[in-house]
Structures are given as C-alpha cells and as structure tokens.
Amino acid sequence: xxxxxxxxxxxxxxxxxxxxxxxxxxxxxxxxxxxxxxxxxxxxxxxxxxxxxxxxxxxxxxxxxxxxxxxxxxxxxxxxxxxxxxxxxxxxxxxxxxxxxxxxxxxxxxxxxxxxxxxxxxxxxxxxxxxxxxxxxxxxxxxxxxxxxxxxxxxxxxxxxxxxxxxxxxxxxxxxxxxxxxxxxxx
Numbered sequence: 812x813x814x815x816x817x818x819x820x821x822x823x824x825x826x827x828x829x830x831x832x833x834x835x836x837x838x839x840x841x842x843x844x845x846x847x848x849x850x851x852x853x854x855x856x857x858x859x860x861x862x863x864x865x866x867x868x869x870x871x872x873x874x875x876x877x878x879x880x881x882x883x884x885x886x887x888x889x890x891x892x893x894x895x896x897x898x899x900x901x902x903x904x905x906x907x908x909x910x911x912x913x914x915x916x917x918x919x920x921x922x923x924x925x926x927x928x929x930x931x932x933x934x935x936x937x938x939x940x941x942x943x944x945x946x947x948x949x950x951x952x953x954x955x956x957x958x959x960x961x962x963x964x965x966x967x968x969x970x971x972x973x974x975x976x977x978x979x980x981x982x983x984x985x986x987x988x989x990x991x992x993x994x995x996x997x998x
Contacts, residue, residue: 814878847890947975
C-alpha cells in the first residue's frame with residue numbers, strides 16, 4: 812500500500828483513501844494501544860481519535876518518516892500521555908524496557924536497522940543477566956505476566972519480583988546506556 816499517495820488523497824478530501832487507510836491500520840493500531848492501556852474500549856477510542864485528528868489536520872501534518880510510522884508513533888504518544896494523565900507510574904521502567912522489544916511498525920529501512928541493532932544489543936545485555944533475573948524479566952516484558960503471576964510461578968515474593976526487575980533495569984542501563992539514550996530521544 813502506498814501510504815504517501817493515500818495521505819495526498821486524504822489531504823484532497825477523498826474519503827475513499829481515508830477509509831482504505833483506516834481499514835488497513837485500525838486493528839494493528841488498536842493492538843498497539845492495548846499493549847499500553849490494557850483496555851480494549853479505551854484503545855479503540857484512542858485510535859479513532861488518531862484517525863479523526865488525521866482527517867481534520869491532514870493538510871497541516873508534516874511527516875518525516877512514513878505515514879505508517881507516524882500513525883504508530885502518534886498512538887504510542889497518546890497512550891503514554893493518557894497513562895501520565897491518570898498518574899500511572901512505571902517505577903521499574905518496564906514500559907521502557909518493553910519498548911526495546913517491540914518492532915515499531917512503519918519505520919523506514921534505516922530506522923529498522925537501528926531498531927534491529929538496539930534489539931540485538933538489548934538481547935546481549937539480557938543474556939548477561941543472572942539466570943533468575945533474566946527469567947523474571949522475560950516473564951514480565953515478553954509474556955506480559957503480572958508481578959503476582961511471576962511470583963506464583965517461580966515461588967517467590969512479589970517484592971522479590973519487583974526488586975529483580977529494578978536490578979535488571981539498572982544492569983541493562985550500565986551495559987548499554989547509549990542504547991537507552993537513543994531510545995529515549997527517538998520516542
């Protein structure tokens with residue numbers, strides 16, 4: 812799908828192009844929002860707001876990557892803003908670590924190379940963690956387990972899970988601070 816052409820057509824007010832774009836990306840954008848909000852209705856509402864914004868401001872939008880990348884980035888940013896508005900605190904930086912696991916759809920090929928390199932560096936840093944810490948981290952960020960689920964599965968306390976995740980974040984930050992800085996500024 813040629814998204815730049817669709818954006819041009821949307822700017823001209825062609826509803827068929829808008830509908831095509833909506834149909835193509837809606838489900839993936841809702842899934843992305845859900846990974847942050849854990850609420851299907853909220854995720855759907857947020858994505859619909861993104862598409863309304865796109866329709867209303869298409870003429871003014873400046874896109875420096877791809878339209879697909881722009882849409883996914885907008886959904887991510889709105890999710891983070893919504894979480895911040897309800898004072899959700901990510902004290903263990905789980906969201907930050909989880910972001911490094913995700914391939915952000917729609918990035919240009921150059922960005923894919925950077926993302927792949929970040930992912931490979933992250934995996935090397937995780938492999939350097941002690942086995943139990945690595946297992947806890949993977950259950951949290953890869954499998955989306957709650958603290959209680961990890962504690963039950965491994966027969967440890969919830970506080971131990973939180974401490975291990977905090978220590979994992981610190982160790983990864985020491986091993987690859989540049990990657991985290993790059994990630995932070997690319998958000």
